Amino acid sequence: MYESEVIQEWLKKASNGNHNAAKPPPTPSPLRFSKFFQSNMRILVTGGAGFIGSHLVDKLMENEKNEVIVADNYFTGSKDNLKKWIGHPRFELIRHDVTEPLLIEVDQIYHLACPASPIFYKYNPVKTIKTNVIGTLNMLGLAKRVGARILLTSTSEVYGDPLVHPQVESYWGNVNPIDSAQCSIPIPVFFMVFWVRSCYDEGKRVAETLMFDYHRQHGIEIRIARIFNTYGPRMNIDDGRVVSNFIAQAVR
Numbered sequence: 001m002y003e004s005e006v007i008q009e010w011l012k013k014a015s016n017g018n019h020n021a022a023k024p025p026p027t028p029s030p031l032r033f034s035k036f037f038q039s040n041m042r043i044l045v046t047g048g049a050g051f052i053g054s055h056l057v058d059k060l061m062e063n064e065k066n067e068v069i070v071a072d073n074y075f076t077g078s079k080d081n082l083k084k085w086i087g088h089p090r091f092e093l094i095r096h097d098v099t100e101p102l103l104i105e106v107d108q109i110y111h112l113a114c115p116a117s118p119i120f121y122k123y124n125p126v127k128t129i130k131t132n133v134i135g136t137l138n139m140l141g142l143a144k145r146v147g148a149r150i151l152l153t154s155t156s157e158v159y160g161d162p163l164v165h166p167q168v169e170s171y172w173g174n175v176n177p178i179d180s181a182q183c184s185i186p187i188p189v190f191f192m193v194f195w196v197r198s199c200y201d202e203g204k205r206v207a208e209t210l211m212f213d214y215h216r217q218h219g220i221e222i223r224i225a226r227i228f229n230t231y232g233p234r235m236n237i238d239d240g241r242v243v244s245n246f247i248a249q250a251v252r
């Protein structure tokens with residue numbers, strides 16, 4: 001089909017209110033089929049040194065057809081979580097901040113990079129927003145260039161302070177972008193850092209928007225998982241969330 005026909009088709013679908021991508025996914029990069037090709041599936045996990053990411057890596061590495069590349073800046077993650085894979089021929093670990101472009105050839109991207117605990121994502125709210133917005137943009141640019149499928153780990157926090165219980169996917173949420181409601185009395189900026197959470201909530205909302213726009217505009221195959229509070233081995237004991245707080249207090 002010529003490009004003009006594709007555009008006509010897209011306009012027809014758009015005018016019928018059909019929000020599905022009209023473009024087929026981009027074709028994989030030719031480098032993907034180089035003679036050094038060894039695995040069937042090359043998978044990038046951003047944030048793979050973290051709590052959930054390292055468990056995902058364990059699962060992906062179980063499949064001998066997979067080659068796994070982790071990109072992480074170790075802000076909240078640790079090489080320790082991946083120590084059993086370091087040196088493995090199907091595993092590669094890169095110190096990389098997702099707010100910078102990344103040029104590699106992969107088939108799938110699991111984009112987890114972002115601090116999940118309020119203590120850490122409030123520590124530098126501007127960096128948290130950058131990680132979610134610029135980081136997701138970069139991973140989508142990568143997915144577009146190489147024709148990879150991409151999954152974003154979003155969060156239940158996209159519902160903000162929800163007015164609907166339990167939250168269904170069709171609910172748009174109730175997020176305060178500036179957290180001003182809680183700011184009826186003047187407080188020093190230093191203390192604000194401890195409770196402002198919109199950097200995370202709004203960051204993930206923009207990340208979801210980017211995912212759907214790249215899907216509709218460029219035909220990228222996407223997945224979004226809105227994860228709710230998760231706990232388990234390798235979680236930081238001082239993570240600051242309800243389950244770890246209760247357990248840590250009980251142990252102490």
Ligand code: NAD
Nearest residue numbers: 047049050051052073074075076077097098113114116230
């Ligand atoms: P985590 O903090 O343990 O892991 C996040 C990883 O991302 C860490 O290894 C960290 O070093 C890395 N990272 C952070 N900023 C980065 C950057 N700019 N560039 C590269 N790497 C960076 O958190 P987690 O609990 O494993 O969460 C993983 C994902 O799941 C996050 O996207 C989070 O928002 C989402 N999520 C988690 C929960 C939960 O309950 N744990 C709930 C909802 C959503």
Ligand code: UDP
Nearest residue numbers: 100101102103104137138139141142144145
């Ligand atoms: N990008 C990347 N790796 C790639 C391709 C793109 O990190 O393999 C980044 C690129 O630097 C850009 C972003 O992804 O900042 C969005 O790329 P896209 O091609 O969609 O947009 P453009 O570069 O045209 O603004």
